Amino acid sequence: MSEHATVAVDTTAPLADVVPVRGPRWYAGRDATMVYILLAFLAYAALSIPRFASPVTTGFLLLDVVPTLLIAMPMTLIIVTGEIDLSVASIAGLSSAVLGVAWASGTGIWVSIFLALGAGLLAGIFNGVLVAYVGLPSLAVTIGTLALFRGLALVVIGDNAVANFPNEITALASAKLGTSGIPLVILPVVFVVLVFGLVLHHTAFGRGLYAMGYSKDAAHFVGINVGNSKFWLYVASGLVSAAAGVFWTLRYTSARSDNASGLELTVIAAVLLGGVSIFGGKGSIPGVLAGVLLIGSLNYALRLGRVSDVVLVTVTGLLLIASVIAPSVSAAVGRWRHSQRLRRHLARDQGAEPG
Amino acid sequence: MEASAAAQGPVLLAVHGALKTFGPVVALADGTIELRAGEILALCGENGAGKSTLVKILAGVHAPDAGTFTMDGAPCAFRSVADSKATGISVIYQEPTLFPDLSVAENIFIGRQPKNRLGLIDHAQMRRDAASLFTRLGVPMNPGRRAEGLSIADQQLIEIAKAISLDAKVLVMDEPTAALSGAEVERLFKVARALRDAGAAILFISHRFDEVFALADRITVMRDGRYISTHRTTETSVAAIVHEMVGRDVDALFPARNAEPGPIVLQVSGLGRRGVFRDIDFCVRAGEIVALAGLVGAGRTEVARAIFGIDKSTSGTVSVNGHELAPGNPQSAIAAGIGFVPEDRRKQGLVMDLSVARNTALTLRRRFSRFGLIDFRAEKRTAATWARTLQVKISSMDQAVATLSGGNQQKVVLAKWLATEPKVLIIDEPTRGIDVGTKAEVHRLIAELAGHGMAILMISSELPEVLGMADRVLVMHEGLISAALERSEATPESVMHAATGSKEAAT
Numbered sequence: 001m002s003e004h005a006t007v008a009v010d011t012t013a014p015l016a017d018v019v020p021v022r023g024p025r026w027y028a029g030r031d032a033t034m035v036y037i038l039l040a041f042l043a044y045a046a047l048s049i050p051r052f053a054s055p056v057t058t059g060f061l062l063l064d065v066v067p068t069l070l071i072a073m074p075m076t077l078i079i080v081t082g083e084i085d086l087s088v089a090s091i092a093g094l095s096s097a098v099l100g101v102a103w104a105s106g107t108g109i110w111v112s113i114f115l116a117l118g119a120g121l122l123a124g125i126f127n128g129v130l131v132a133y134v135g136l137p138s139l140a141v142t143i144g145t146l147a148l149f150r151g152l153a154l155v156v157i158g159d160n161a162v163a164n165f166p167n168e169i170t171a172l173a174s175a176k177l178g179t180s181g182i183p184l185v186i187l188p189v190v191f192v193v194l195v196f197g198l199v200l201h202h203t204a205f206g207r208g209l210y211a212m213g214y215s216k217d218a219a220h221f222v223g224i225n226v227g228n229s230k231f232w233l234y235v236a237s238g239l240v241s242a243a244a245g246v247f248w249t250l251r252y253t254s255a256r257s258d259n260a261s262g263l264e265l266t267v268i269a270a271v272l273l274g275g276v277s278i279f280g281g282k283g284s285i286p287g288v289l290a291g292v293l294l295i296g297s298l299n300y301a302l303r304l305g306r307v308s309d310v311v312l313v314t315v316t317g318l319l320l321i322a323s324v325i326a327p328s329v330s331a332a333v334g335r336w337r338h339s340q341r342l343r344r345h346l347a348r349d350q351g352a353e354p355g
Numbered sequence: 356m357e358a359s360a361a362a363q364g365p366v367l368l369a370v371h372g373a374l375k376t377f378g379p380v381v382a383l384a385d386g387t388i389e390l391r392a393g394e395i396l397a398l399c400g401e402n403g404a405g406k407s408t409l410v411k412i413l414a415g416v417h418a419p420d421a422g423t424f425t426m427d428g429a430p431c432a433f434r435s436v437a438d439s440k441a442t443g444i445s446v447i448y449q450e451p452t453l454f455p456d457l458s459v460a461e462n463i464f465i466g467r468q469p470k471n472r473l474g475l476i477d478h479a480q481m482r483r484d485a486a487s488l489f490t491r492l493g494v495p496m497n498p499g500r501r502a503e504g505l506s507i508a509d510q511q512l513i514e515i516a517k518a519i520s521l522d523a524k525v526l527v528m529d530e531p532t533a534a535l536s537g538a539e540v541e542r543l544f545k546v547a548r549a550l551r552d553a554g555a556a557i558l559f560i561s562h563r564f565d566e567v568f569a570l571a572d573r574i575t576v577m578r579d580g581r582y583i584s585t586h587r588t589t590e591t592s593v594a595a596i597v598h599e600m601v602g603r604d605v606d607a608l609f610p611a612r613n614a615e616p617g618p619i620v621l622q623v624s625g626l627g628r629r630g631v632f633r634d635i636d637f638c639v640r641a642g643e644i645v646a647l648a649g650l651v652g653a654g655r656t657e658v659a660r661a662i663f664g665i666d667k668s669t670s671g672t673v674s675v676n677g678h679e680l681a682p683g684n685p686q687s688a689i690a691a692g693i694g695f696v697p698e699d700r701r702k703q704g705l706v707m708d709l710s711v712a713r714n715t716a717l718t719l720r721r722r723f724s725r726f727g728l729i730d731f732r733a734e735k736r737t738a739a740t741w742a743r744t745l746q747v748k749i750s751s752m753d754q755a756v757a758t759l760s761g762g763n764q765q766k767v768v769l770a771k772w773l774a775t776e777p778k779v780l781i782i783d784e785p786t787r788g789i790d791v792g793t794k795a796e797v798h799r800l801i802a803e804l805a806g807h808g809m810a811i812l813m814i815s816s817e818l819p820e821v822l823g824m825a826d827r828v829l830v831m832h833e834g835l836i837s838a839a840l841e842r843s844e845a846t847p848e849s850v851m852h853a854a855t856g857s858k859e860a861a862t
Contacts, residue, residue, distance in 0.1 A: 202728040203722030211717055214706040220665065221695060221703045222717045222771070223685040281708055338376060339420035 011221045030275040030327070031287035038294045045301045052304060055181025063174060063183050063251060065296035067092065067244040067260060068190060069289070071267045072274075073287055074237035075195035076288045079271055081212045081230060082198065082280025083131060083138035085237045089263035090149035091123045092245030093256075097153040100162030100255020109169055116249075123149055124238015132231035146264070153257040162255040173250035185247065192240065197285035205229065213280030260322045269316055273323040295319070364391040366428075367556045368413075368525050373422030375408050377475070378760055382408040386422065387582035388558070388575055390525060395547060395557040397571035397588075400764075401600055401790025405580040406560055410529045413558075414446040415439030426524070445518030446527040449534060451510040455503035460485035462502050463517045468616045488516040492546050508539035515546060526550065527558045532566055544570050564593045576600055576781030601792045609823030610802040616826065621693075621779045623662060626671035627641035631657045632834035635671065639779065639810040644801065645812045646825030649854045653831040655814045656698055659781050662812075663695040664688045675779060689718065694772030696765075698783035698814070704768040705756050712738040712752040714767055741770035745800065762793030769800065780804060783814045798824060818847050830854050 046053035070239070071088045102112035110256040130141045175184040200206040208224040216226055244263075249255045266274050274291025276283025293318060302312050365446050373386030383405040400406045411417040415436040424431050431442045439446075453462045460481045461468070469484065471477040485498035494512055502513070511531055532540045534618070547557055547570060561567055561739035567574060568588055576599040578585040583599050595666050608635055619638045627633035632654035639645045647655045661668040667683030673679060675691040688695075705714050715738035716723065723734045739752055745766045749759065757769055765785070772780060785801060786794040801824060804810050815821050821828055828845040830838040830853035838853035 079857065196727065204724050204727075204729060207713070207717070207720050207729065210709065210713075211706045214708050215702060217699075217703045218706045221697055223689045225686065281706075339374075 021260075031284050031290065034274055034294065038290045038297070041294060041299060041301075045297065049301050049304055052301060055179065057181075057300065057304075059176055059181040059183055060338035061297055062186055062298045064300060065292055066185060066189055066251075067248055068264060068267050068270055068296065069292045070192060070244040070247070071237075071241050071263065072238050072271050072288050072292050073192055073285070074233060075211055075271050076274070076276055076283055076285060077196065077200055077206075078233050078237060079268075080274050080280060080283050081209050081233065082216075083230060083233075084142065084268070084278075085127065085138065085234060086142040086242040086264050086268075087123070087127060087149055087246075088237060088267060089260045090146050090153070091120050091163045091238055091241035092191035092248060092260040092263065093258060094123060094137050094153040094156070095120045095242035095245035096249040097157035097257050099249050100160075103156050103165060103255070104162045109166055113246055115245050117239060120238045120240075120242020120245065121235065122238070123242070124235040127238065128231040128234030131234060132227045132229075150257070150261070157255065157257050159257075163253050165250060165253055165255075170250050170253045173247060177306050188280075192287060194286065200285055209233075210281055213277075213282070215290060223325040252293050266295065266316070273320055275323075278324075291323075293352045362630040364393045366390070367426065367427045369423075370409070370413075371423045373409060373412055373424070374420045374438040375405075375417055376420055378468050381580055383412070383419075384580040385582050386412065386419075386577075389540040389585070390556045390558055392524070393551055393554050394572040395551050395570055396585075397574045398558060398560045398577065399567060399596055399600055400577035401792055404577040404600070404790070406577055407529065408580075409577075410446060410527055410558075410560065413439060413444055413525075413527055415444075440521065443522065443524035445514075445521060445523035445525070446516065446529060447511055447514045447531055449530045450507060451514045453502040453505070453510055453513060456825075458482075458499050458501055459496060459505075459513055460498035462513055463488065463520055468760050484520070485516065486615045487494065488520055489665050491519065492516060492551060494542065494546065506539070507534045508536075508543065511535075511543065512546065515550075519550075523555070523557065525556045529558075529560050530562065531540055531559075532561055532563065540566065564596065567596075568593065577711055601790075609820075610799045612644075612802050612806065612826075614732075616643040617808060620676060621662075621812065622672075622674045622677075623658075624670050624672050624674075626658065626661060626673060628657060628661050628666060629669045632661075632831070633670070635836060637755060637829055637836065637839065639812050641778075641808045641810050642805050643826050644805050644811045644813060644824055646828045647812060648816075648818070648821045648828050648850050649831035649833060649837075651816060653854065654834040655831050656783055658831070659695065659814055660782055661810065662688070663693055663781060665695075689775065692776075692778035694718075694775055694777035694780045696768050696772055696780070696782040696785065698787065700761070700768055700788075703769075705712060705764060708755050710753045711742060711747065711749050711756055711767055712758075713777075714756050715741055715770045715774060718771050737774055738770070742767075745770050746796070760790070760793075762789040762797075765789055765793070765797065769797070773804070777809065779810045779812065781812045781814075784816065785813060785815070786815075786820060818850060820843070821850065822847065 003086075051057070061141050069159035071092070075085060075088065098119040099112050099116035102115045103109060107115070127141060127145055131138045163173075173185060176182060177184055177186075200209065208219060208229055211219040211222070211224060212226055212229065219226055245260060248259050270292040271283070271288050272278060272291075273295060274283070276288060298315065298319070299312055302315065368388070368390040370386055370388050373383055373600045374381075375383040375386075375628065386409040388396065388398065388409070396611065398406050398409070408417065412419045412422075412433055415433050415438050418434050422637060424433060426442050432438050433442070454465065457465070460478075463485050463760050464481050468476040469480040471480070482498045489496045489512075491499065492512065492515065494564060496509065502510070505513070515526070526547075531543060535543065544566075547559070551557055551572075559567070559571055571588050573587055574591065574596060575584055575585045576596060578600055586596075613643065617640055620641050621639040623635055623637050626635040635658055637645065647658065649655050657666065660666045661682075664680065664683050664685040664687060672679050673682075673688075675688075675693060678691055680691055680693075681687040685695075701707060709717075712735050716734040718727065719734070719737065723730050723737075742749060743753065747759075747763050747766045747770065749763070756764055782801065786797050789797065798820070801811060801813065813821075813824060815824075822845055825845070826842055828838075828842075828850060829836050830840065830850055832854055838849070840849055840853070
């Protein structure tokens with residue numbers, strides 16, 4: 001050993017003294033960054049936009065994000081596995097149509113809601129079978145079902161709108177908790193978010209989803225049932241999207257075939273903004289929560305400021321692109337700083353060495 | 356004679372103090388080589404010694420963090436693949452990536468096809484140019500055929516032809532022989548020697564010492580990301596090089612074991628998969644190491660996959676301790692106590708971007724769950740215990756396994772399965788792409804596991820490993836077990852005969 005050059009950098013204990021080896025810290029990760037951006041934006045909006053900081057805002061803002069937030073939950077899990085579901089908004093539309101027609105034909109409101117959710121469940125099963133068991137690419141399958149389910153909605157309800165839902169039900173959809181301005185419906189939504197958060201982050205099933213997102217082969221080799229996992233995600237996505245459709249219908253008191261159209265893009269934008277990698281394997285529910293709320297409050301603030309929808313869409317698009325670029329930029333900066341530090345360290349070491 | 360003449364040529368490519376880090380891991384601390392015109396320089400080192408990193412820097416794939424680089428005495432940069440090409444360096448990889456749908460000639464001249472007066476590709480000219488390149492290399496090859504279906508050896512020759520057409524002054528061959536047959540290696544060496552004699556500089560990387568000593572004029576040794584030494588091939592020996600590579604003497608011998616096999620643990624009866632293999636009958640006893648030998652493509656890996664349930668068998672049964680497994684169901688195999696270390700670590704064995712802790716615990720997801728929720732602390736504790744037991748070199752349990760060397764990655768795969776406390780461990784190519792030092796460690800570990808009563812089924816293409824480790828050797832040939840040899844009967848000759856299906860009398 002001694003006849004060889006002195007090892008200045010011990011590769012077996014890689015540079016622990018030069019570069020602190022960072023474990024995941026809750027205040028430094030991608031999720032936390034999203035929360036900071038969200039808080040900064042809320043503070044800015046509260047100070048500079050008149051009427052933003054009020055219970056009315058809280059109420060409308062939260063009601064506005066409910067469908068996005070709901071659908072973003074299963075969408076996060078699906079994107080973590082490296083797949084995608086583009087048919088969510090069409091499923092919401094289909095469930096809205098089913099609810100309207102069922103109610104209009106004299107079915108009880110709760111049974112109608114049940115039927116609407118059932119339609120979503122079936123739609124999810126359809127997607128799930130094609131993606132998980134037939135093995136078709138999810139992008140192709142759900143582009144197809146995006147059109148198919150929207151078409152079915154049109155078949156079910158036609159050009160009509162059903163609006164005469166019972167008052168006590170529609171009131172429930174926008175009821176507030178006391179004077180806080182927080183909508184009642186947030187309670188079940190929080191429950192859904194908690195369930196999906198626990199499933200993704202704290203269960204064996206969720207752990208398997210990350211593994212699948214990185215490498216389906218490796219996941220298969222440790223006994224993860226890739227097909228079944230995907231199937232259940234699409235079923236969950238169908239059911240939750242239908243619930244979002246029911247909420248949409250009741251909140252606007254209108255069952256139409258084109259309800260929630262285009263919502264899939266908002267949802268996917270929010271999920272990606274929340275730090276979920278479109279390639280799979282990365283992302284978290286808290287990050288997505290922040291992403292959804294950021295897009296929601298941004299939209300709301302712009303609308304309060306009477307900014308037109310065009311600007312709104314543009315801003316959302318820019319945000320999304322920024323969120324995709326940001327990690328690469330910060331990684332590049334990190335690499336550069338690391339190599340600088342290392343160079344200094346090596347220079348110092350070589351200076352200290354005789355010869 | 357040639358060697359000494361070559362070694363006096365002028366230094367063409369000089370690299371000093373090349374540094375490359377990935378996060379906290381130093382992949383290359385001091386990459387140094389001096390490559391002379393008209394010589395073949397071999398680069399030796401264990402896996403993780405920094406050879407591949409150095410090659411990737413020369414190829415322009417990884418930008419170095421520091422270091423001086425000169426070509427013909429003039430400083431040169433390696434910030435991109437284009438930089439590297441402009442400098443006159445061409446890299447021949449172990450498995451070239453050609454465009455299968457294009458012709459051989461098109462692959463050679465891709466992006467710089469000769470044009471005719473109309474500005475269109477002049478196919479005839481291109482084929483003529485390609486043909487003359489192959490004439491120069493002295494190998495017959497039809498430039499008009501599609502690249503699809505060409506052997507790896509032929510694909511490498513196309514890459515070499517491409518390099519010559521680019522006027523490459525330096526050819527880097529990164530483990531080119533790993534997937535070649537004996538005759539193909541000889542042909543490659545002939546081409547390499549011809550290029551050297553024509554004045555090219557060749558950097559040759561191989562794990563096989565016989566090849567290094569047969570081909571190289573000089574040998575540079577690297578260890579732990581640093582330059583160690585350079586020797587004339589004629590003035591050194593395998594033992595001396597190995598000593599410098601590992602920094603110590605390797606007890607190259609396989610661990611001695613006194614096998615006292617227990618009851619049958621794994622019983623495979625009449626296992627078959629249509630069109631792949633059939634009539635596979637064997638058992639593995641507790642404390643026994645059974646090797647599955649044979650040529651690549653004989654169906655060894657496929658048998659292992661069917662036993663574990665990755666692929667569904669079409670006939671026969673697999674049972675562990677008398678309990679029959681459901682076919683095509685890895686979960687059932689795992690539950691019955693089988694662990695499977697697959698041959699492709701990067702794609703099948705590990706989730707490369709996940710941390711060491713998560714990878715280790717991936718097999719135990721359910722065991723750590725209480726009321727369906729994972730106990731993170733228990734997960735990390737167990738993973739850390741196994742990492743310590745197997746002496747995995749890591750800076751943190753949260754480090755992504757992608758940043759580890761091949762040997763350490765293999766240890767993580769082993770840890771992951773050992774953590775399930777399996778009764779049967781199937782290991783497919785336990786030491787492929789692993790450095791000499793870790794290899795011995797893995798061998799010792801496998802012997803130890805058998806000593807503790809684990810039944811081990813090992814697939815290996817390395818004959819010394821098979822003969823050194825196994826209590827019994829099953830040799831496969833074209834989907835059938837062609838021989839079952841006791842340790843005393845297993846010799847390189849008997850195994851190779853059975854593997855090639857040739858009769859003993861034939862040779």
